[in-house]
Amino acid sequence: MGRLFWKFFLSILLAQVVAAVGIGGAIWLRNRDAAMPRQQDIDTGPRAEDAIESAAATLEFGGVNALQSLLENMNRHRVYAVNEQGRELLGRIVKPAMILEARRLLKQDGSQRVVREVKAADGHRYALFLPSRENLGGMQAGGAPLLRSLASIASVPLDGGHPGYQRGHGDWRGHGPGMGPAPGAAAPVPATSAGPAADSGTSTGTSAGPGSGSGPGYGPGSGAGAGPGQGYGSVAGPGPGQGYGPGPGFGPGTGNGPGPGFGPGPQGPPPRFQPLTPFIPIAAAVLASLLFAALLAWYFSRPIRSLRQAFEAASHGDLAPRFARAGGKRGDELSDLGRDFDRMTARLRSLMDAQTRLLHDVSHELRSPLARLQAAIGLAHQQPDKAHATMERIERESVRMDKLVGELLTLARLETSPINPAHEQISMAELLEEIVADAEFEAASHDRAIELRGSADVAVSGQADLLARAIENIVRNAIKHSPAGGTVRVELETDEATDRLRIRVLDRGPGVAQADLQAIFEPFFRSSDTLKDVEGHGLGLAIAQQVVLAHGGSIAARNREHGGLAVEIALPIAQHDSAA
Template identity: 40%
Template sequence: MGRLFWKFFIFFWLAQVTSVIGVGGAMWLRSPGMERFRAPQSSAVAAAASTLRYGGPEALRWLLREQSREPAPSVFAVDENNRDILGRPVSETMLVQANQIRGSQDNFGSAEKVAAADGHTYLLFAQPPSYPRLDGRMEPPPHDRGMLPPVMPLLAGGVVSLFFAALLAWYFSKPIRTLRAAFAAVSNGLLDVRLAPVMGSRRDELSDLGRDFDSMVQRLQQLMDGQRRVLHDVSHELRSPLARLQAAIGLARQQPERIEDSMMRIEREAVRMDTLVSELLTLSRLEAGMMGKLNEQVDLNELVSDVAEDARFEAAASGCRVEIEALSRAIVRGNAELLHRAVENVVRNAVKHSPSGGLVAIKMQKNHNQTICITVSDQGGGVPEADSYAIFEPFFRSAQTKASDGHGLGLAIAQRVIIAHQGEIYARNHPGGGLCITINLPVGLAA
């Protein structure tokens, strides 16, 4: 058992034992001996009073003699001359107490006066069996017996509280020990550990903590798998241009007369590698949250128009057209450079996959939920429905994508930029053919 178990155990056990002792002691202190005899005293006096009223003094004498042989409160019947009907000694203290009880509000019938048929009025009152009895036995009054506290109830309460304190401490400390073991496993690289099956049907903060732990480990596993995949893809992407560089260098050495062609090939591959490294650095900064300030006022009309104008030069080479439908006013808050790159990546991707004579349509509109929607559609072959989400993953290439169509980082960068601006981006195939990518950005995004 760990330290937390013992802390829980000792704390709850002491709390329960203190409660048991406090409640038991209070009940004991508030239950003096005379109060515990209140019910039998009242019954005895009521029986004696009825006997005296309807049977007379002789019947009462017989009843009191019979009662004296039982371990019950003794009832005294005292006339006007303070003489007991059985001739028992009656002290002044007993008479004073009887009159006080009779005059009190909580008498409950334990002292009363009854007029008998012989012309005498008797004061009937009861005392516990601690006073002189006819059989000669003497017993101490209950409040003089030196009563001990209720040891057995306190001991039983302590044992029960000990059991439940141990159970409660185990209930709280077990999931924490499990969580500690899970953290140790994760620190050793075992990311497949999960706590939800171990927690079972618990529905409390500790089970919520276990589910949060599972979410964290799952996310870490995804990030590490993504990191391994990215490293694999980067090595693959770099291997091809490096191989072409080595081939161009070898060709330049073997055929000096073709040195110019080799230099052009080397330069092209160097630019390709530089572009790849630049995109990788951008993607890495975006995933690490290093995006700078997002509080600039950005005019999306101007930004998209500039992107469309640049895309027209690239589209002219492939014989396709770029058209834009802008808004009168489209102001958002964010990072103008990052938004420009995101929209440019989407538009260039559409131009790249548009056939000769095709159209790349850029449309802007404002939605009712205070977002600005930018749709970029082309007339290419589109993507399989299963790949509509995967195209935003780094280095992903659809089966319909040519091997020379870039590194597969443009849409991944665009997605991370849009998400950083609290927007959304998704792709769907156009019913008439081609791919349509939609970007939604909130208006007036706070800094």
């Protein structure tokens, strides 16, 4: 598995981890929020249970008066006792949210009984609960003085009431709304809900349910409960007190009387803000996946787009490297592919340039002997008496052309056809002795000398004729470029560390420019330092390189310290078991 695989894998894994962390974090936050104790209207702690148990026992066995006495003397734990009309026993103000919370806690089953419902001897049912510490502000234990202070307000509008209560809501048990009389007030006088306000200062309103409620109040305004039947009406006005009606029904609805009733409606408190779970984590996961998908698409499409542009340019003949400039340093398989493509196009361009140069050189090399042939033929026509000399010249040019064509064919065959190097076992010492012996005649004719040093008796697997031709080309090239009176030395030695046979041909010629040491092995290459009068087509070293490479060896050239060129060939030594 390569780097590209790990990039895909780790990117997708990262997307999944981000999604899992997002979803898990949202769930954790939600559960933490649900587990955290939120601010409640009713105390649910152990102290509340103890206080409620005491109040419940007092009411059950001692009656309402005993409970009232207990509540008035209870300073540390201020227990509230609210009857079915929503009237607190001591006349203290009861928030609608408290009644709703008490109703909810009564419906819950559990060992904690922080809200108790006890039926008193007078037939009323009282809900006992302890407000939380946060809700004690503004709610005094001595409710009667607080309500008596309200009686001093004489100029409040008819539909006025306590600003913290909603119009015409039901009580804590879902009954019709209503508040009982203030402590110390006179007994209520029944009044019918039949019409406009009476002279006594009471007024009635019709209910929104199918029945009507009645209940005179002390004050200028009265409200009626709403429900199927007759409910307990309640009055909240600026008068000195509050009254209740004796209607027998318990209505769950809301009233629409002209005065605002006391008690929460059935709608309950405003709902708490609920986060859009699980849509938020799902949306976050989708967005994260889309983001990573977009990044992956961009990351992997960019080099592919660059490759496509490079292919398109190559199809139009432009083989210049392109991906290395556009792809950047990515370090994955796509960048490797792009660099391989650049190397391929560079190689193709060099081969095409070499082919073009080869055609140019071949045409030039063939054109020169052909021109000399044509000149010799024309001279023979003009001077018949010199026909013999002309024919010799024509023969020399034809031989040169034949040699050139033969070298071209050999080079083409070496470049296109594979060679089996394990054809035979060749003793390189004997082969070099024959080559040096043949080259001595040519060296002597040019006032040069040649010598062989070393006698490594090792064998090389390959084709003797091709190896002989390659080494001979190098030796003859050294003889041509050596100065008059110079000596060409051929050295033979073995390299036991690399298990190779090394053959070096050294001359004292002008050498080659450092930049041309690799180019001299290209076909038809002639260095600028090459002597102008030296014959040759520039194919000898190219053929030698192809032969050596085909036999698994290497060839290199270097300039000598005191002038001259050294060409070294390294060939693998044949194994003894193979020779056997």
